[in-house]
Amino acid sequence: MLEEYNWAGNLRYSAAEIAQPATVEELQALVASAPSVRAVGTRHSFNDIADSAGLMVNLEKLTGAPVLDEAALTVTVPAGIRYGDLAGFLVERGYALHNLASLPHISVAGAVATATHGSGNRNGNLATAVAALELVTADGELLQVDRSSPDFNGMVVSLGALGIVTRITLDIQPAYEVRQDVFTDVPWSSVxxxxxxxxxxxxxxxxxxxxxxxxxxxxxxxxxxDAELPYAGKVDFFGGTAAAEPMHPLPGISAVNCSQQMGMPGPWSDRLSHFRLAFTPSNGDELQSEYLMDRRFAVEGIEILRGMAAQIAPLLQVCEIRTMSGDDLWLSTNYGPDSVAFHFTWKPMQADVEALLRRMEAALAPLRPRPHWGKLFTLQRPQLQELYPRFGDFSDLARRMDPRGKFVNSFLTRTVLG
Structure with missing residues (x-):
């Protein structure tokens, strides 16, 4: 039986029916006949972005081997494949992705549609690797688009509003190795x-x-x-000290499920994520939020949040600060300038967390924070439309592609489409 709850267990889907088509043709028929439909991936969203008032489709049975194009340096994959499984395929053939998210368990389509990212000053989020898409549109037709197609930059981070993605083509590169070093107790003054x-x-x-x-x-x-390693094997890092043993982001928790540390080089696929694919993420033990803003405001953002530490501490498990480069995908949280992200892993106390988020959003408002589309936030359309220069263009595109609102759910009504 398909799961009726999201990964964290904080949301029970309201869909009247959940289907699991085994072929693209079956999916096309389902979409064409349904008055309301949404796709759900690995259920790692903490809000109702994937929920549906009618039909929900799960794409796990739409399988197929990834197709490697070595000349074009791309790989084409079924939308429901998990990043960890794709990474294994690529490593065996000597190739790599440019980035991975903290968890390798999430689906490619779900991560792309919500601008889920990974990190690195010069690294775009996962959606920036998309070279082409195949999707089922509201009338059940199959549409293929690529970077040469009109409005392609509006179609990648789609929030599921334009159709149900069936296949995605991603840029790849030759495989590389990564080492992971951890330092502890870096003074905030030094940061x-x-x-x-x-x-x-x-x-x-x-x-x-x-x-x-x-x-x-x-x-x-x-x-x-394959790059310069200025801090490899160093004992000191901006006033912090090299960890003496593998670390978990949460203090006092075993690092057994974390990716390899202690400076031991290994495949990109075993280092870029924080956790191992073989590890089953906790269910119901956490909630998540994340806010992204212009990297120029990073220190100011840290100061604002540290000023709220007494309010945040009772609900917080850990905060992660990371960066990524800007892009030109219309609803990407990294659209435009290079970004800094403040990611919060919360205790499973949703009412209290949402009350705190309202206060945090108000305090950060001068810095124009964009919330991660798949996590908890309280901002709604009037505030969100001010944060994205192409917001109106996306709304127009969604209405052209789905004039009867087949893919519109309560999340989209509240946040984007009104």
């Missing part, structure tokens, strides 16, 4: 003075903290071994 230097110290950098106290608890450096 403020050296933020750009810290986040450019490796291919991907994450700062973990409770936001309280004088120090950031951990800084994780993921360094490509």
């Amino acid at each position: 403020a003075e050296n933020f750009d230097e810290i986040t450019s110290a490796a291919y991907s950098v994450s700062i973990f903290s409770s936001l309280a106290g004088p120090n950031a608890s951990q800084v994780w450096l993921k360094s490509r071994t």
Whole structure:
């Protein structure tokens, strides 16, 4: 039986029916006949973005081997494939993706549609690797688009509003190795003075903290071994100290399920995510929110949030600060300038968390934070439309492609389409 709840267990889907088509043709027929339909992936969204008042379709049975195009340096995959499984396929053939999210368990289509990212000063989010899409439109037709197609930059981060994606083509590159080094207790004063230097110290950098106290608890450096390694094997890092053993982002938790650390080089697929694919993520033990903003405001954002530490601490498990490069995908949270992200893993206390989010959003408002589309936030359409220069263009595109609102659900009504 298909799951009726999301991954975290904080949302029960309201769909009247959940279907699992085995072929694209079956999916086309379902979409054509349904008055209301949404797709659900690995259920890792913490809000109702994937919910439907009518039919919900799960694409796990739409399988098929990835198709490698070595000349074009792309791979075409079924939409429901998980990043960890795709990574295994690519590693065996000597190729790589440019980035991975913290968890390799999420589906490619779901991550792309919500601008889920990964990190790195020069790295675009996962959606920036999309070279082409195949999707079932509201009338049940199959549409194929690529970077040469009109409005393609509006179709990649789609929030599921334009159709149900069946296949995705991604850019790839030759395989590379990564080493992961962790440093502890980096003073906040040092982070403020050296933020750009810290986040450019490796291919991907994450700062973990409770936001309280004088120090950031951990800084994780993921360094490509084919590049300069200025902090490899170093004992000191901007006032912090090299970890003496593998670390979990949460203090006191075993690192057995975390990706390989202690500077041991290995495949990109085993280092860029924080957790191993073989690890089953916890269910019902956490909630998540994330806000992204212009990287120029990183230190100011840290100061605002640290000023709220007494309010945040009772609900927080850990905060992660990371960066990524800007892009031109209309509803990407990284549209335009390079970004900094503040990711919050909360205790499973949703009413209290949402009340706190309203206060956080108000405090951060001058910095124009964009919430991650798949996580908890309270901003609605009037506030969100001010944050995206192409917001109106996307709304127009959605209405052209889905004039009867077949893919519109309560989330889209509340946040984007009115």
